[in-house]
Amino acid sequence: MSDWLFDLGNSRFKYAPLLGDRAGDVQAWTHGAEDLRGDALRTLPQGGTAYVASVAAAGLTATMLEILRMRFQHVHVARTEAAFADVRIAYATPARFGVDRFLALLAAARTQRHVLVAGVGTALTIDLLDAHGQHHGGRIAASPTTMREALHARAAQLPASGGHYREFADDTDDALASGCDGAAIALIERSREQAQQRLQAPVDLLLHGGGAPALLPQLPADAGHQPLLVLDGLARWAVHLPSATG
Template sequence: MSDWLFDLGNSRFKFAPLQGVRAGDVQAWPHGAEAMPVAALEALPSGDTAYVASVAAPSLTAAMLDVLQARFRHVRVARTEADYAGVRIAYADPTRFGVDRYLALLAVAARGQAVLIAGVGTALTIDLLDADGQHHGGRISASPTTMREALHARAVQLPAAGGDYSEFANDTADALASGCDGAAVALIERSRVQGGERLGALPHLLVHGGGAPALLPLLGDAEFQPALVLDGLARWAVHQPPSAG
């Protein structure tokens, strides 16, 4: 029987088979698990063990766990740990460090290089990891999409989407795209520079999340890893003791 990985985020539900220490082919549904039709839930895989990461609301997480527990012999939920698989978290209270950020660190720790990780989803998260697996903390901000939605909510004449990036835009939609994308890029770039000063060398830049592709043309040598959280969940899974029963 096969093992599967499930990542329940704030805006997307993603899953993939566990293949060695990585995620296999990823399937994703946008807008969160609450938007899944019954047919989609019934089409979820079944198997031996489901490894789960969730940053969604507790009620939504519980509903998804109920579905998975009916389809798998074992369900294991990832939790942030202070020191695990070579990664040491900077937070004094690891339970306050989001499991998605934690798993992203696990995914890249085996590289043995300093990395700045930027996750672009509902939030923009930034974390610095040195070559020895020590986490140096990070930042959380609104992502460009969330910035646009917040502006639209306060001023409906400002479109919530659309426009193209320009250094000096001459259209409102373009100016919004440029300002919100530019704010995210500036925060990522400043974090990378500051990370380089702390570590003595500029860290490698790695980005993931549904909003990352729009920023890639503005980030130079950034590496895009769309399945980073699931890859980290895979690494977490292979370090777990065997399931009983």
């Protein structure tokens, strides 16, 4: 029976078959806290084992796990560990390090290069991983989408979306897009600069998450984009699971 990977984020739900140690073709939904049910759930796959990563609210996560346990023989939930395979997390309390960030590092470690991993979703997360698998910590900020939504919530006349990136915008919509995207771009570039100073070596830049494509044109041409980084990390976790502790 087939095995599947499930990634339940704050705003999107993604799943893909496990193919070797990587994710296969991905299907994704945008969800709200009450929307993870109904006709769409009846199209979910069934199989032998489900491997699950979730950063969603506890109630939403519990709902998804209940559904998957009815459709799969086994369900394994990924959790951050201090050390797994060749990755060692910097956090003194690994449980406080989001499992999505942990899995992204597991996937990024395949490169065996110094890499700055930036996830652009509901939050903007930035993590530094060296070529030996040591995590050096990171940052969390609001993503451009969340910044726009927060501004709109406080000042309804400021649209929550729209506009184009301009270095010096002459229109409010463009100014909002430029300011919020620019804040993320600046934080990523600053983090890379500091990472290279810390490691005294070049550091690759790797982006993932639904908001990454909007930032890539404004970042250096060598910035990489791996949309499936968390699912690929979950696949790697699944393959190594028999040797895992906890």
